Amino acid sequence: MSDFTLIVAGDPGQLTGGYVYDARIVEALRATGWTIDVIGLEGRFPEPDAVAAHALDSALTALADGSRAVIDGLAMGGLPAIVERHASRLSITALVHHPLADETGLGAPEQQRFRISETRALAAAGSVIVTSVFTARRLRDFQVPADKIAVIEPGVEPGSLASGDGSGTPRLLCIATVTPRKGQDLLVEALAGLTALPWQCDLIGALDRADTYVAKVREIIDEHQLGERIRLLGSQPAERLSEHYRQADLFVLPSHYEGYGMVVTEALAHGLPVVTTTGGALAHTLPDGAGIKVAPGDVVALRDALERMLEDPETYQRCREGARACRDTLADWHAAAAAFGQALKRSDTREATR
Secondary structure, eight states, X not given: OOSEEEEEESOTTOOSHHHHHHHHHHHHHHHTTOOEXXXXXXXXXXXXXXXXXXXXXXXXXXXXXXXXXEEEHHHHTTOHHHHHHHTTTSEEEEEESSOGGGOTTOOHHHHHHHHHHHHHHHHHSSEEEESSHHHHHHGGGGTOOGGGEEEOOOOOOOOOOOOOOSOSSOEEEEESOSSGGGOHHHHHHHHHTTTTSOOEEEEESOSSSOHHHHHHHHHHHHHXXXXXXXXXXXXXXXXXXXXXXXXXXXXXXXXXXXXSOHHHHHHHHTTOOEEEEOSBTHHHHSOTTSEEEEOTTOHHHHHHHHHHHHHOHHHHHHHHXXXXXXXXXXXXXXXHHHHHHHHHHHHHHHHHTO
16 A cells, blocks of 8 residues: 555646646655655546546545545545545545635636535545645635644755846746736736836746637737747746746746745746735745735736836845845755655544544
8 A cells, every 4th residue: 555645637747836746745755765656637627527526536436445645626626525425434635735716717606616615625634735824824714724734835946046147138037827817918018018128038838728818918919019029938848947947037927826836936946036926825935035026916016026127236136136045945845745744644643533
């Protein structure tokens, strides 16, 4: 029997923040001797179809009584009845990056449906791991008691220092799946008001998750005739991401909401100053002094922050120095994985004494 089985929605190798977190934790735990099975579920998520429901039920049915199952919130939030069905014989831990109900662009009926569904699923889980203090607090609205939650923030790999220093033509970098929650349309609009300044901007992230939104971003780029200054590069392998970080002068993440914002920490690991928002956990993920934070959805404030970074050398250098000072304070993935493993062991003790 493995130490635990991690169950995720779809391909476990996806290069988005939540999947990278899951993969890094598994890799680091395996390096210390843990045996872990990883299952990627077929079907549609987070609004599950019959294929998804069957896949989760089959995965849990195949586990022996008393087995540990860690289920990513994207895979379980819409299927509470299946989690409830197996909760009495398995040790189930929910891994929540952010509530499904908080996704940008949902209507009120969808938000309510997810809130009810997630509340049930989280109640059935024996314990819950979240990736930020913000998400732990957010789960109060889902009736999850504090003593059931462990906060395990992401680690980060040490990165080579970015070579950019703000001189020449500044290179702006945004790494995020191109979806409404990430706010790339706002970034393009903000940059459209700064065409008198020199800059280049690379948008890196999957282009196949929200076709209508991707088309909208492309249209805004074309409308402002920014095709030679803003590049949509799609997903990039890890080695190429490191090179993009190294060559950049400034990292930008205009998200409406993040459950943590791992790419901000990765930018800091390369000594890059950051412009981001206060959406969700981002207000805490970016330390004061390492960049500028603005209200989510505020194009004017985002433009002003970018203009300060591009036009005011003192502001840029102060934030660059602040970002570099953060590098030695960042925890690595081995520390995060050790805390993750301890959280699972504590949950076993908690369940045994109930």
